[in-house]
Amino acid sequence: MPQPLRFSRTNGPVDDAIDRLIDLVGPVHHPDLVREMILAALKAGQETSDRGDLRLMNISLKEMRFTSKVFGPYRGVRKVTVFGSARTRPQEPIYAMAREFGRALARAGYMVITGGGPGIMQAAHEGAGPEMSFGVNIRLPFEQRPNPVIEKTPRLITYHYFFNRKVAFLKEAHAVALFPGGFGTLDEAMETLTLVQTGKQPPIPLVLIDEPGGTYWDRWIRFFERELLGDGYISPSDLLLFQRAGSVEDALGIIQRFYRRYHSLRYVNGRLVLRLTEPLPAGAVERLTREFAEILTPGGTITPSGALPQEADEPEIHHLPRLVVDFVKRDFGLLRKMIDRINGF
Numbered sequence: 001m002p003q004p005l006r007f008s009r010t011n012g013p014v015d016d017a018i019d020r021l022i023d024l025v026g027p028v029h030h031p032d033l034v035r036e037m038i039l040a041a042l043k044a045g046q047e048t049s050d051r052g053d054l055r056l057m058n059i060s061l062k063e064m065r066f067t068s069k070v071f072g073p074y075r076g077v078r079k080v081t082v083f084g085s086a087r088t089r090p091q092e093p094i095y096a097m098a099r100e101f102g103r104a105l106a107r108a109g110y111m112v113i114t115g116g117g118p119g120i121m122q123a124a125h126e127g128a129g130p131e132m133s134f135g136v137n138i139r140l141p142f143e144q145r146p147n148p149v150i151e152k153t154p155r156l157i158t159y160h161y162f163f164n165r166k167v168a169f170l171k172e173a174h175a176v177a178l179f180p181g182g183f184g185t186l187d188e189a190m191e192t193l194t195l196v197q198t199g200k201q202p203p204i205p206l207v208l209i210d211e212p213g214g215t216y217w218d219r220w221i222r223f224f225e226r227e228l229l230g231d232g233y234i235s236p237s238d239l240l241l242f243q244r245a246g247s248v249e250d251a252l253g254i255i256q257r258f259y260r261r262y263h264s265l266r267y268v269n270g271r272l273v274l275r276l277t278e279p280l281p282a283g284a285v286e287r288l289t290r291e292f293a294e295i296l297t298p299g300g301t302i303t304p305s306g307a308l309p310q311e312a313d314e315p316e317i318h319h320l321p322r323l324v325v326d327f328v329k330r331d332f333g334l335l336r337k338m339i340d341r342i343n344g345f
Helices: 013-025 031-047 051-074 093-107 120-128 162-171 183-197 216-229 236-241 248-258 284-291 332-344
Strands: 079-083 111-114 133-138 156-159 175-178 206-209 243-245 262-268 271-276 302-305 322-325
Touching: 013 031, 031 051, 051 133, 051 156, 051 162, 079 093, 079 120, 079 162, 079 183, 093 111, 093 120, 093 206, 093 248, 111 120, 120 133, 133 162, 156 162, 162 183, 175 183, 175 248, 183 206, 183 236, 183 332, 206 216, 206 248, 216 236, 216 243, 236 332, 243 248, 248 332, 262 332, 271 332, 284 302, 284 332
Parallel strands: 079 111, 079 175, 111 133, 133 156, 175 206, 206 243
Antiparallel strands: 262 271, 271 322, 302 322
16 A cells, blocks of 8 residues: 655655655755645556656646746846747748737846747747747647747757746746737637636736737737627626737837836735836825725725735835736736836836
């Protein structure tokens, strides 16, 4: 009979052996979490004899470990994930627009993340340059070969599983820009919208970019308004989660305005903590409380604050002013609107 394993420290000699293993290879960051990962692997080995299941877990963990290693040195740099068709040709106007967008992002200090393939992805990398680019590629039987800009750099990751790749696209992104594309582009658009709408992804700029006079995203938005909103499948505030841009300047402006005063957010004991780059002017908190009362808990408040004790693990932003918000954790479109309002004071 296999020994029953638990994540609590009730495994006797197994816990001791894991502790010795961690000490042997140390130093190990956050050994409590590493211990649980080791236990999860052992429990999986006990619970399933299906090699395919274990292989999926194994590859997933190894891919996510490598993702963290590659992105880790750049955690302090803002990044923009760019999606779009791999089939867009260099002579097309939208290709030149994507290249210029990559160049504008790099000039503004943003690094560019794309799928690492041809088309819009290569155009964005050409504009940003290899030193300001990441490629999160996927093994496919067609289309998705690394483009020459990113191919020889240490910031190229090739994934076996789409779901790991999607995590990298959004976990590391401070904004998402979508150019016209096929199933993959629309899949990423809907994935991002779903995660932001449900609060699984913090609010970020989601920018739909088309060439001047282009109709790709306009028709997509009309479908949303007519079919989804018209039939009550989404709320009016869900349409605030994305913005349409018809030029590189507009797209970059949307991203930069989002971070004009807003920095980031975190939940502490169930309360939303908005970190700002500068304090709000006098009277602004009272106005926010009135304007956004519907997304506050009954009797809830918005309170200016410094860093909370629970945020001590982020010393690099300890100095930033905060707003502690009794947020109801629904209607993230209105939360996005409140962030825009904060940036507009």
